[in-house]
Each structure stands twice: as C-alpha cells, then as structure tokens.
Amino acid sequence: MTGTIFHVDLDAFYASVEQQDNPSLKGKPVIVGPQPGNRGVVSACSYEARRFGIHSGMPVSRAARLCPQGIFRPVRMKRYLEISEEIMKELADITPVFQQISIDEAFLDLSGTERLFGPALQVGRMIKERIADRFGLTLSIGIAANKFLAKLASEYEKPDGLFQVTEPIEFLDRLSLKDIWGIGEKTLDRLAELNITSIQKLRSFSRDILCSMMGVAGGRYLYLAARGMDPGIYSDHPRSHSISSERTFARDKKDRTAINKTLLELSQQIMHRLIVGGWQANTAVLKVRYEDFTTTTIQKTLKHYLTSSDELYRVALELLRKKWNGSTPIRLLGVGTTQLLRPGSLEQGELFEDRDLKRRKVEQAVTELKEKMKGLKLTKASLLETKDRCG
Structure with a gap:
C-alpha cells in the first residue's frame, strides 16, 4: 500500500472553543446546546461531560x-466557523x-513529501504543536495509506492522539466491528444474525457472498473495509464545476434536529466557499x-x-423533505452547488434586489472584513443575548 494520508480531527471542537474563549470552563463538563428546560439536543460536549455518558444528539x-x-452554552456557529476557517488555512498551507x-x-x-518535511509522525507532531500554540486547541491525527484507514486511526487514540497505521490488517484486527466507520446498528444486527462478530470473520467471506447477504453496495463496502481498502467514504469533487461538502455519520441518524443542524453547517460551509472563491450558482444539490x-x-x-x-439551507430542507420519510436512518448527507459562474450583473428583468440578495452582500462584506482584519469578531444581532443588545 502506498500513500501518506493524514486525517486531522479537532477534539470536541465546539466545546473546546467555548473553553478556550472562557478559560474558567477548562476542565469542566461543558455542554453545547439549548439550556435545560428547552426542547433540543446536545450539539457537542467536552470530554469531561462525556464521562457522564453525554453525547451529541442526546436530548x-x-x-x-x-x-x-454540566455547564450549558449556546451554539455559536459563527464563532466556530471563524476558528475553523483559520485552522483550515493553516492546514492547507502544509500541502496543496x-x-x-x-x-x-x-x-x-x-x-x-518525506524528504521535504520529514517522517510522517514528525509532521503530525508539528501540526499538533502549531495548532495548539496558535489556537489553544488539541486535535487528533490518523496517518495511513488511504482516507478510510486514516479516519479510523484518528479515532484510535483520541483525544489529542497521533497514530500511524503501518500494518493495516494487524490494525483492523485490534478493532471491533462497531469501530468500523460507516457500520451502523442495523448493519451490526444483520451481521450478528449471520454470526459475523469480528473483522477477522467478516474478512473470511468473499465479495460475492457478502453482496448476496448484504446487498451489492453494502457487501462491497464491507468487503473493502475489512481489508483496509478505501470503500470511498469521502470523494473529491471537481471544483471548476461544483462545490460540495459531505458528512458521513459514525452511526446512522434519524433525529430530525441533528440532521437539520448538519444541513445548516454544510450550507454555511458551501456559501462561504462560494463567496471566498468568487463564484455564484443557481443550482443546489442534496x-x-x-x-x-x-x-x-x-x-x-x-x-x-x-x-x-x-x-441554500431552505432549499436543502425542501429537497430533503422530498427524499426522506423522516424515519429511515441516514448514514451520509451532502450539500452542494453546480453550474458555477463568475459574478456578473443582475439577471435581465430583476430591477430590484430582493432580501436574499441583500443577505449575500452582507455575508460577502463580512467575509471580506474577516480577510482584511484577522481576529475581527462579527456576530449577528439575533445571536446576541438581549442584555448585550440593550446595553
């Protein structure tokens, strides 16, 4: 196997940002989500909170x-996106x-790149130190020959982990079936019915037999995963024709609040990339x-x-309603835009700017300000508490 792929995963990101912005929260169980007494689910939580059995998606x-x-903090998506953007720029500077x-x-x-940067583990330590020094955040890094194994490796020693897979089969055999990314509860139940209880046993079945038992797509996925071959959990998209982002859930989801939250995050990421890249698009894809x-x-x-x-979020929700019955578990969501063009004048017949166009101009102005003035914090007034707005 060849290749050196890093999977970089910020540890308990939302909660860690809250602790970094407010040092008095460090070492305490921080829960990001609505205040108790309100409806809603946990968006994220610190590792201190996870020791109590709390996890994202929990009421x-x-x-x-x-x-x-537990200390409950409201979701500050704009802040998380701001920090994420800066960290991703740091990472993108390392390799194109x-x-x-x-x-x-x-x-x-x-x-x-070993001659240029040194051994992979040395590069991993450098990345972790750079992010910790600049942002005060920890991350876990998995290193392997493909994305699938790198993703598993980053989970292996969380939090603040650094692990390189050198022997894929030996590494996989340390894991249980539930540790394999993309295998949900229903798949585990079906495998248990077939008396397939370990990765080693799963690997003993041929592709044809697995496809006959689990369906063509499911059988192919399991066959490749059990052998450390990338089943294609994350694909690249041609940037000249489309911009897209996907989220593969560790466990299949059917909670509407969590799914809508994922759609919103993806929509915000896509719109930011459109603005930064100087693109416009009129086709949304789900x-x-x-x-x-x-x-x-x-x-x-x-x-x-x-x-x-x-x-974009409203359109994505509309498309989701057409394709999801609200009860079937979902393993992956993706949002994208196609038919990208460079901005021009208003379409013929559009004599007046509508509210959404004005919103784009506001978002574009905010993006440009952030690019020019690093560290500038801008928050929608609707996200501020009443006392902050009223003085």
Whole structure:
C-alpha cells in the first residue's frame, strides 16, 4: 500500500472553543446546546461531560439529568466557523492536496513529501504543536495509506492522539466491528444474525457472498473495509464545476434536529466557499445515503443565483423533505452547488434586489472584513443575548 494520508480531527471542537474563549470552563463538563428546560439536543460536549455518558444528539433534558453540574452554552456557529476557517488555512498551507470534509475535519495528502518535511509522525507532531500554540486547541491525527484507514486511526487514540497505521490488517484486527466507520446498528444486527462478530470473520467471506447477504453496495463496502481498502467514504469533487461538502455519520441518524443542524453547517460551509472563491450558482444539490447504502441525489435550479447560506439551507430542507420519510436512518448527507459562474450583473428583468440578495452582500462584506482584519469578531444581532443588545 502506498500513500501518506493524514486525517486531522479537532477534539470536541465546539466545546473546546467555548473553553478556550472562557478559560474558567477548562476542565469542566461543558455542554453545547439549548439550556435545560428547552426542547433540543446536545450539539457537542467536552470530554469531561462525556464521562457522564453525554453525547451529541442526546436530548438536553437527559443530559441535564446525567450531569446536573454540566455547564450549558449556546451554539455559536459563527464563532466556530471563524476558528475553523483559520485552522483550515493553516492546514492547507502544509500541502496543496487538501480536503476539508466538515467544520472540524480534513484530509491532507502528504505522499512523497518525506524528504521535504520529514517522517510522517514528525509532521503530525508539528501540526499538533502549531495548532495548539496558535489556537489553544488539541486535535487528533490518523496517518495511513488511504482516507478510510486514516479516519479510523484518528479515532484510535483520541483525544489529542497521533497514530500511524503501518500494518493495516494487524490494525483492523485490534478493532471491533462497531469501530468500523460507516457500520451502523442495523448493519451490526444483520451481521450478528449471520454470526459475523469480528473483522477477522467478516474478512473470511468473499465479495460475492457478502453482496448476496448484504446487498451489492453494502457487501462491497464491507468487503473493502475489512481489508483496509478505501470503500470511498469521502470523494473529491471537481471544483471548476461544483462545490460540495459531505458528512458521513459514525452511526446512522434519524433525529430530525441533528440532521437539520448538519444541513445548516454544510450550507454555511458551501456559501462561504462560494463567496471566498468568487463564484455564484443557481443550482443546489442534496445527496442522501440511507442505512442500506442506497444513495439518492436531487437538485433544484432556481431562477436566480443563490444569495445566502439561509437560502441554500431552505432549499436543502425542501429537497430533503422530498427524499426522506423522516424515519429511515441516514448514514451520509451532502450539500452542494453546480453550474458555477463568475459574478456578473443582475439577471435581465430583476430591477430590484430582493432580501436574499441583500443577505449575500452582507455575508460577502463580512467575509471580506474577516480577510482584511484577522481576529475581527462579527456576530449577528439575533445571536446576541438581549442584555448585550440593550446595553
């Protein structure tokens, strides 16, 4: 196997940002989400909170019962995106072969760079030190010959981990089936019914037999995963024709609040990349992969160019309603835009700017200010507490 792929994963990112911005929270169980007594789920939590059994997607009412001393902080997505953008720039400076896959994760391809940068583990330590020194945050890095193994490796010694896979089969055999990225509860149940209880046993089956038992897509995925071969969990997209971002869930999800939150994060990332890249697009694309590995893609072309992350999010929600029954677990969500063009004048007949176009101009102005004035913090007034707005 060849290649040197890094998977970089910021540890408990939202909660860690809250602790870094407010040092009095360090070492304490921080829970990011609505205050107890309100409906909603946990968006993220610190490792101190995880010791109480709290995890993302959990109702805040249950989190409050498990950890009465937990400190609940509201979601500050603009702040997380701001920090994420700066960290991703640092990572992208290391290698031009860079793929951000979520607000707190990225792949770096450092194949063939050992003479330039040194051994992979040395580069990993350098990255961790650089991010810790500048941002005060820890991250975990997995290093392997492909993205799939690198992703598993970053989870292996979390938090603040650094692990390189040199013997893929030996590494996989240390893990349990539930540790394999992309294998959800329904797949585990089906494998248990077939008396397949370990990765070693899974690997003993041929591709044809697995496909006959698990379906063509599922069988192929399991066959490749058990052998440390990348089943294609993250794909690259031609940037000249489209911009997209995907999220593969560690466990299949059907919680509507968590799924909507993911759509919002993806929409914000895509709109930011459109603005920074100087692109405009009028076609939104939604990709959904269900628990049985079947995948569907749907798109909508508007009569005008997408103008804000809010608008892209609304369109993505509309497309999701057409493709999801609300109960079938989802393993992957993707949002994208196609038919990219450079900005021009208003379309013929559009004599007046609508509200969404004004929103795009505001978002573009904010982006430009952040580029010019590093460290500048800008927050929507609607996200500020009443006392902050009223003085």
